[in-house]
Amino acid sequence: MVDGARMDLQYLDSLARRWQSLGPPRGRPLALYVCGPTVYDQAHVGHARTYLLFDTIKRFFLAQGARVAHVQNLTDFEDKLTRRAVRLGVTWKELARREERAFVHDMASLGVIPAGWSPRSSEHVNGIIEQIRVLERKGIAYRRGRAVYFDASAVPASGGNFSADAMLAEHAVPEPGTAAEPEAKDPRDFVLWKPSAAPSPVWPSPWGKGMPGWHLECYVMASHFLPLPLDLHGGGLDLMFPHHYAENLISYALRGQPFSRGFLHGAFVTMGDRKMSKSLGNLISIRQALEDICAPALRCYLLSKPYRESIEYLEMDARSADATWHDTQRTFHGLLDGSQGSGYPVERLERGFAKIPRALAQDINIPEAIRVLHETAADIQAFGRGGLETGDRTRGKRVLLRMQDLLGLPLLDQGKREPPASTAVRPFARSAAADAFSS
Ligand SMILES: [Zn+2]
Numbered sequence: 001m002v003d004g005a006r007m008d009l010q011y012l013d014s015l016a017r018r019w020q021s022l023g024p025p026r027g028r029p030l031a032l033y034v035c036g037p038t039v040y041d042q043a044h045v046g047h048a049r050t051y052l053l054f055d056t057i058k059r060f061f062l063a064q065g066a067r068v069a070h071v072q073n074l075t076d077f078e079d080k081l082t083r084r085a086v087r088l089g090v091t092w093k094e095l096a097r098r099e100e101r102a103f104v105h106d107m108a109s110l111g112v113i114p115a116g117w118s119p120r121s122s123e124h125v126n127g128i129i130e131q132i133r134v135l136e137r138k139g140i141a142y143r144r145g146r147a148v149y150f151d152a153s154a155v156p157a158s159g160g161n162f163s164a165d166a167m168l169a170e171h172a173v174p175e176p177g178t179a180a181e182p183e184a185k186d187p188r189d190f191v192l193w194k195p196s197a198a199p200s201p202v203w204p205s206p207w208g209k210g211m212p213g214w215h216l217e218c219y220v221m222a223s224h225f226l227p228l229p230l231d232l233h234g235g236g237l238d239l240m241f242p243h244h245y246a247e248n249l250i251s252y253a254l255r256g257q258p259f260s261r262g263f264l265h266g267a268f269v270t271m272g273d274r275k276m277s278k279s280l281g282n283l284i285s286i287r288q289a290l291e292d293i294c295a296p297a298l299r300c301y302l303l304s305k306p307y308r309e310s311i312e313y314l315e316m317d318a319r320s321a322d323a324t325w326h327d328t329q330r331t332f333h334g335l336l337d338g339s340q341g342s343g344y345p346v347e348r349l350e351r352g353f354a355k356i357p358r359a360l361a362q363d364i365n366i367p368e369a370i371r372v373l374h375e376t377a378a379d380i381q382a383f384g385r386g387g388l389e390t391g392d393r394t395r396g397k398r399v400l401l402r403m404q405d406l407l408g409l410p411l412l413d414q415g416k417r418e419p420p421a422s423t424a425v426r427p428f429a430r431s432a433a434a435d436a437f438s439s
Contacts, residue, residue: 005064006023006024006064007023007060007064007357007361008021008022008023008361009021009022009023009060009061009360009364010361010362010363011262011264011363011364012308012363013262013263013264014234014237014240014263014264014265014308015240015244015245015248015263016263020261020262022231022232022262024061024064024065024066025066025231029066029067029068029069030061030066030067030068030069030231031069031226031227031230031231031232032054032058032068032069032070032071032230032231032232032233033070033071033072033218033221033222033226033230033232033233033260034050034051034054034070034071034115034233034234035072035073035218035233035234035236035239036072036073036074036115036118037074037103038075038076038078038080038081039074039075039076039081039096039099039100039103040078040080040081040084040085040096041084041278042099042102042106042285042287043102043103043106043107043285043286044269044276044284044285044286045269045276045283045284045285045286045289045298045302045313046236046268046269046275046276046277046283047236047286048106048110048289048298048302049266049268049269049302049311050235050236050266051072051107051110052110052112052299052303052408053266053366054070054234055111055112055113056303056360056364056407056408057232057264057364058070058113059113059406059407059408060360060361060364060406062113062405063357063402063405063406068116069225069226070113070115070116070117071115071117071118071119071221071222071225071226072115072117072118073118073119073120073121073217073218073221074096074100074103074118074119074120074121075214075217076092076093076096076097076100076121076122077092077096077121077122077200077201077211078214079200081095081096082199082200082201085199091199092199092200093201096120096122100120104118106286106287109290110286110298111295111296111299111408111409111410112408113408117225119221119224119225121212121217121221122201124217124220124221124224125203125211125212127220127221127224128192128212128216128217128220129193129203129205129212131216131219131250131254132148132192132193132212132216133206134254135150135192135250135253135254136148138253138254139151139154140154140155141192142185143207144183144184145183145195146194146195146207146208146210147183147193147194147195147207147210148191148192148193148194148207149184149185149191149192150189150190150191150192150215150216150249150250150253151185151186151189152186152188152190152249153189154253155249155252155253188249190213190214190215190242190246191213192212192213192216193205193207193211193213194210194211194213195207195208195209195210196209196210196211197209214243215242215246215247215250218243218247219247219251219254222259228251228255228259228260229251229257229258229259229260229261230260230261230262231260231261231262232260232261232262232263232264233247233259233260233263234264234265234266235265235266236265236266237265237266237267237268238268238275239265240263240265244259244263244265247259248260265308266307267307267308267309267311268310268311269310269311269313270310270311270312270313271283271284271312271313272312273312275310276313284313286298289318292315292318292319292322293322294322294325294326296329296410297318297321297322297325298318298321299408299409300321300324300325300370300409301317301318301321301322303366304321304366304367304370305367306363306365306367307364307366327377328373328374328377329410329411331377331380331381331386332380332411332412333412334380334386334387335349335380335386335387335388335393335396335400336387336388336393336396336397336400336412337387338387338390339387340380340385340386340387341384341385341387342385342387342389343383343385343389344380344383344385344386344387344388345392346388346389346392346396346399348379349376349380349388349396349399349400350399352372352375352379353372353376353399353402353403355368355369355372356369356372356373356403356406356407357406359372360406366407369407370407373403373407373409373411397412400412
């Protein structure tokens with residue numbers, strides 16, 4: 001990024017459906033909450049695309065010297081997780097911890113900067129129970145047997161941030177296993193607490209032994225670590241409805257405010273015209289993909305289309321991205337090691353790269369940023385003497401390292417460089433989170 005320059009991110013808010021501007025906040029970190037995975041099976045390249053998108057958004061702000069307080073939960077209990085644990089002959093917790101380690105490993109291999117806090121849902125059940133009791137007291141929750149439901153009709157109007165009714169009309173047919181709540185009195189209602197028994201997780205509660213429903217957990221974890229409303233909230237496109245719709249209703253119910261000032265969702269990776277998913281069996285895990293191509297190439301490939309468009313995963317395209325990446329990386333290495341001769345003007349390198357943060361500022365145009373990267377490499381190759389003069393190499397190295405941190409691509413290193421953690425907010429306790437916002 002140009003030293004000292006502040007750039008706002010212009011993006012199309014996916015819930016409000018209007019253009020928004022997000023600048024690095026002054027005097028406090030940016031509050032970012034990304035919905036994390038349900039850790040029940042290997043993460044696939046669709047997950048990778050989502051987390052790489054938010055990693056780039058975070059890098060955009062870190063590169064400007066802003067602090068980013070990034071919370072990303074791990075959903076470690078859910079019915080499908082229990083079902084898989086039973087099939088494998090392990091407890092839900094054993095499976096969740098194993099898949100959590102695998103997920104952390106996958107993200108590290110892709111060069112994703114870890115979130116400052118990665119709370120597990122199962123460790124916030126007391127907070128969830130507390131909020132359900134508040135909702136009951138406010139008359140926004142009702143009981144059906146030993147289950148508790150959120151009463152959407154009792155929530156005051158949403159203040160124009162998004163239209164719950166329009167969204168519901170658009171999703172009139174609930175996705176299987178999501179919005180369908182057989183005992184709810186209204187299709188907009190969702191379960192907050194439900195009875196459960198082993199092998200599912202079980203917690204004591206004022207409503208008997210049971211477990212929380214899904215949507216409230218992110219509200220509870222976000223408000224535990226971050227001030228609400230958040231600056232930016234997001235995840236994969238499939239979370240927009242019903243999950244983020246429900247979180248927003250909860251926030252209006254409890255605080256009379258939206259959950260976040262902005263919502264952003266990344267589109268899917270498809271295979272054979274269908275969204276990649278476990279249930280359809282049409283997926284490529286991150287590990288499978290990395291057997292074929294290297295991590296930076298996978299990053300370039302998954303981000304090679306605008307984030308609001310889905311991308312069809314084709315092995316042929318992935319391999320071609322791999323070849324292009326290696327060619328580009330070799331060219332940038334040659335800028336500094338003298339192997340390509342010398343004479344390439346460092347100003348020309350800086351001018352080319354200045355387009356990259358500008359591309360990101362405009363709706364996170366990562367495809368354009370990557371195109372500029374390759375275009376610059378092609379220019380260096382076409383120049384003939386594609387190395388920098390000895391006296392320009394320190395300056396050249398500095399600009400390459402800046403782009404490396406901004407895009408999460410090892411332009412100079414073999415992927416071993418630490419992420420720019422010094423400007424990220426990465427403590428692991430709530431008190432530290434509170435300090436981050438008060439300092
Ligand atoms: Zn969530």
